[in-house]
Amino acid sequence: xxxxxxxxxxxxxxxxxxxxxxxxxxxxxxxxxxxxxxxxxxxxxxxxxxxxxxxxxxxxxxxxxxxxxxxxxxxxxxxxxxxxxxxxxxxxxxxxxxxxxxxxxxxxxxxxxxxxxxxxxxxxxxxxxxxxxxxxxxxxxxxxxxxxxxxxxxxxxxxxxxxxxxxxxxxxxxxxxxxxxxxxxxxxxxxxxxxxxxxxxxxxxxxxxxxxxxxxxxxxxxxxxxxxxxxxxxxxxxxxxxxxxxxxxxxxxxxxxxxxxxxxxxxxxxxxxxxxxxxxxxxxxxxxxxxxxxxxxxxxxxxxxxxxxxxxxxxxxxxxxxxxxxxxxxxxxxxxxxxxxxxxxxxxxxxxxxxxxxxxxxxxxxxxxxxxxxxxxxxxxxxxxxxxxxxxxxxxxxxxxxxxxxxxxxxxxxxxxxxxxxxxxxxxxxxxxxxxxxxxxxxxxxxxxxxxxxxxxxxxxxxxxxxxxxxxxxxxx
Numbered sequence: 001x002x003x004x005x006x007x008x009x010x011x012x013x014x015x016x017x018x019x020x021x022x023x024x025x026x027x028x029x030x031x032x033x034x035x036x037x038x039x040x041x042x043x044x045x046x047x048x049x050x051x052x053x054x055x056x057x058x059x060x061x062x063x064x065x066x067x068x069x070x071x072x073x074x075x076x077x078x079x080x081x082x083x084x085x086x087x088x089x090x091x092x093x094x095x096x097x098x099x100x101x102x103x104x105x106x107x108x109x110x111x112x113x114x115x116x117x118x119x120x121x122x123x124x125x126x127x128x129x130x131x132x133x134x135x136x137x138x139x140x141x142x143x144x145x146x147x148x149x150x151x152x153x154x155x156x157x158x159x160x161x162x163x164x165x166x167x168x169x170x171x172x173x174x175x176x177x178x179x180x181x182x183x184x185x186x187x188x189x190x191x192x193x194x195x196x197x198x199x200x201x202x203x204x205x206x207x208x209x210x211x212x213x214x215x216x217x218x219x220x221x222x223x224x225x226x227x228x229x230x231x232x233x234x235x236x237x238x239x240x241x242x243x244x245x246x247x248x249x250x251x252x253x254x255x256x257x258x259x260x261x262x263x264x265x266x267x268x269x270x271x272x273x274x275x276x277x278x279x280x281x282x283x284x285x286x287x288x289x290x291x292x293x294x295x296x297x298x299x300x301x302x303x304x305x306x307x308x309x310x311x312x313x314x315x316x317x318x319x320x321x322x323x324x325x326x327x328x329x330x331x332x333x334x335x336x337x338x339x340x341x342x343x344x345x346x347x348x349x350x351x352x353x354x355x356x357x358x359x360x361x362x363x364x365x366x367x368x369x370x371x372x373x374x375x376x377x378x379x380x381x382x383x384x385x386x387x388x389x390x391x392x393x394x395x396x397x398x399x400x401x402x403x404x405x406x407x408x409x410x411x412x413x414x415x416x417x418x419x420x421x422x423x424x425x426x427x428x429x430x431x432x433x434x435x436x437x438x439x440x441x442x443x444x445x446x447x448x449x450x451x452x453x454x455x456x457x458x459x460x461x462x463x464x465x466x467x468x469x470x471x472x473x474x475x476x477x
Contacts, residue, residue: 040133042135046130046141049122053123054148065112065115066272068288069091071285071428073093074430074432074433075432076098076303077098078432078433079306079309079436080423081348082343083303083343084304086300091302093106100449100450101449102458104460104461104462104465105462114461117152119152120166127142139198140199140200143195143196144200144211147192153165158437159457160457162179179460179471190225193217200214200216201214202215210263210264210271215270216269218238219269219270222374226380227438229384229438231381232381232386234377235389241269241371242374242390248267253404256370258364268367269371269374272365274365285366286353287299288303289303289347295332303348304341305344305427306346312424316406317406323350326338326347348428351428368429372404372426373429375397375401376418376425376426379418382395398410398418401425402421442455453475454474
């Protein structure tokens with residue numbers, strides 16, 4: 001059983017780093033062992049500290065903030081997907097999210113909390129050590145660590161609303177820490193991302209490719225401003241990305257999600273690195289999406305598209321066939337049979353490797369922030385009254401996304417057009433449910449089972465409440 005993040009990560013770390021306690025003989029470090037006092041001395045050491053903060057991104061089946069179960073959970077929490085799998089008892093935590101019957105002991109709520117705070121702790125450790133250093137790359141390393149801390153807090157605030165703001169590795173007050181408001185968390189993320197924008201380079205090459213850049217930080221900062229409804233700030237930061245000329249839409253939408261040739265393309269602002277063939281890395285989506293118990297493919301059939309999502313695609317939209325497999329399509333060289341997905345008759349295709357060769361591995365990196373999102377978000381800020389700052393209009397930005405999908409341009413921006421385009425463009429990318437909540441239409445869209453006073457956020461894990469009664473539970477749990 002996983003320990004709580006406050007006890008397991010902070011307390012254990014504090015214990016390991018404490019000296020001068022107990023018998024003198026036992027206090028002696030083994031020859032050759034690293035210690036707090038000797039490790040964080042060189043640029044290489046500090047890079048290692050930052051690298052460690054990426055760890056909670058990865059894993060499979062609940063082992064990381066961007067692993068397959070977490071991605072499935074964000075899908076089934078919305079109206080885009082049914083859980084699928086082997087029935088109601090298969091990954092019951094996802095079933096609870098699928099039906100808006102989440103309880104405070106939900107294992108997915110606990111895993112997302114633990115993984116995110118593990119990342120926060122590691123980023124805090126790196127930031128503390130970098131701030132005390134005088135290495136030449138200090139600004140860049142601080143920017144990288146602050147971006148990582150910001151993305152972990154982003155994942156926390158969209159799931160739990162206000163959460164404890166832990167800004168150091170000091171442990172004295174953690175047992176009594178209280179939740180900060182959502183506004184305070186968003187403001188903290190904003191400042192970290194502003195600092196990251198100032199410290200990060202515009203690009204990396206070679207072995208460093210894949211680390212966050214200034215554009216990564218700007219893209220996440222734009223999400224912050226959309227979430228806090230600061231439309232002009234959103235338009236300004238998105239305009240800077242657009243006007244930079246560093247990013248562009250790829251001609252072939254489907255090529256973004258298939259194999260290693262889709263990685264680090266001009267459309268990507270930030271992505272989670274995949275290491276094919278290693279079960280500890282981000283590789284499980286293809287296996288998770290592939291139809292269950294069919295033709296020896298080894299799939300488990302999670303996250304199956306709803307009829308509602310299928311119907312959202314306009315006739316002629318090239319994105320449909322790259323997002324959803326349905327009758328009349330080919331899968332692994334065979335005509336797709338709707339019986340392979342008995343829940344809805346459809347199957348997710350995005351991030352299914354191949355599709356010629358069935359495999360459990362996902363070669364393509366997971367795209368966290370894409371230029372298409374930037375264009376649609378800029379259009380949304382303009383539709384909400386922000387002044388045009390980019391070298392294209394908000395309408396042109398939205399129409400660029402439509403035209404890449406083979407569709408006709410629309411004549412005017414509207415809320416309905418933005419909702420539509422974001423849904424079909426960004427399916428399987430974890431944004432639909434947070435979008436519905438920030439738009440205030442979650443109840444309208446998600447139906448009778450959805451309690452707007454409860455289900456917009458997950459519960460604070462019950463095990464955390466037991467240890468720290470100052471962590472007030474979310475309403476309804």
